[in-house]
Amino acid sequence: MAELLASAEAAETRPAHDGDRSGTQSAGTAPAQNPGSTARVAGVLLDIDETLVDLEGAMDRALREVSAPLLPHLGEDEWVAFCRIFTRGSDDIYDRYIAGEITFAQQRVLRAERCLAHFGSAFDSGAQAAGWLEAYETAQPSYVRAFADVMPFLDALEASGVAYGAVSNNVHDYQRAKLDTAGLQRIGVLVGIDAVGAAKPDPAIFREGLRQLGTSAGETVYIGDNPAHDVVGAAGAGIRGIWLNRRAAVLEDEMAALVRDEVSSLAEIPALLGLT
Numbered sequence: 001m002a003e004l005l006a007s008a009e010a011a012e013t014r015p016a017h018d019g020d021r022s023g024t025q026s027a028g029t030a031p032a033q034n035p036g037s038t039a040r041v042a043g044v045l046l047d048i049d050e051t052l053v054d055l056e057g058a059m060d061r062a063l064r065e066v067s068a069p070l071l072p073h074l075g076e077d078e079w080v081a082f083c084r085i086f087t088r089g090s091d092d093i094y095d096r097y098i099a100g101e102i103t104f105a106q107q108r109v110l111r112a113e114r115c116l117a118h119f120g121s122a123f124d125s126g127a128q129a130a131g132w133l134e135a136y137e138t139a140q141p142s143y144v145r146a147f148a149d150v151m152p153f154l155d156a157l158e159a160s161g162v163a164y165g166a167v168s169n170n171v172h173d174y175q176r177a178k179l180d181t182a183g184l185q186r187i188g189v190l191v192g193i194d195a196v197g198a199a200k201p202d203p204a205i206f207r208e209g210l211r212q213l214g215t216s217a218g219e220t221v222y223i224g225d226n227p228a229h230d231v232v233g234a235a236g237a238g239i240r241g242i243w244l245n246r247r248a249a250v251l252e253d254e255m256a257a258l259v260r261d262e263v264s265s266l267a268e269i270p271a272l273l274g275l276t
């Protein structure tokens with residue numbers, strides 16, 4: 001479990017486009033046959049990061065705040081570039097953490113150093129890097145917010161008598177605090193990887209979500225931003241998976257063939273499920 005927990009912590013700052021990459025790697029996973037295609041939907045399970053909460057937005061805000069003293073002359077476009085290098089342009093550094101070569105804290109500092117170097121700067125000492133890291137670790141969680149379409153969507157589910165909950169590739173208590181910070185206390189069912197010692201796309205974690213929600217696979221859908229973990233993974237548990245593509249990403253053909261349902265906003269879901 002220790003290895004699993006370490007990965008889960010890292011998932012918090014997984015580069016935002018990682019879902020596409022993971023999708024490519026997992027494209028050979030066979031989905032269940034036409035899961036959940038006809039039954040009335042009684043339950044909705046959701047991913048958390050980049051589905052319910054805007055984690056990249058929180059990362060951006062924290063990165064700019066704690067890095068500004070090091071790069072006082074950056075313009076708006078340059079700050080966007082800085083953040084994108086950190087959140088999407090440092091997969092190789094993150095992979096070194098996954099491989100056990102560096103610690104979670106070290107991968108964060110190394111990613112920051114890459115951003116700084118891009119603009120001709122650097123930490124001037126280990127102490128300065130440690131101070132940056134501490135400030136980032138404090139700031140980032142406080143900036144997590146729910147996406148604007150979340151509350152209306154949950155209202156619609158409640159109005160239709162549909163149960164809902166979250167299944168996340170992170171540990172329960174960390175994600176509980178994140179949902180609460182984002183004003184999502186109303187999401188009572190929350191399954192983390194520590195619930196069953198498994199992470200998406202393992203069917204076991206989805207089945208635990210069904211168990212806690214009290215619905216069957218055939219009458220439940222799963223919604224998430226990562227096609228491999230959230231759509232193909234859910235299908236492996238017999239659950240219809242819906243890809244939430246907030247950033248207009250384009251899938252490679254192999255993965256696209258496995259994603260039957262795609263929306264760009266949660267606002268499209270009630271109509272898709274026939275709830276309106």
Ligand SMILES: [Mg+2]
Pocket residue numbers: 047048049050051224225226
């Ligand atoms: Mg996600």
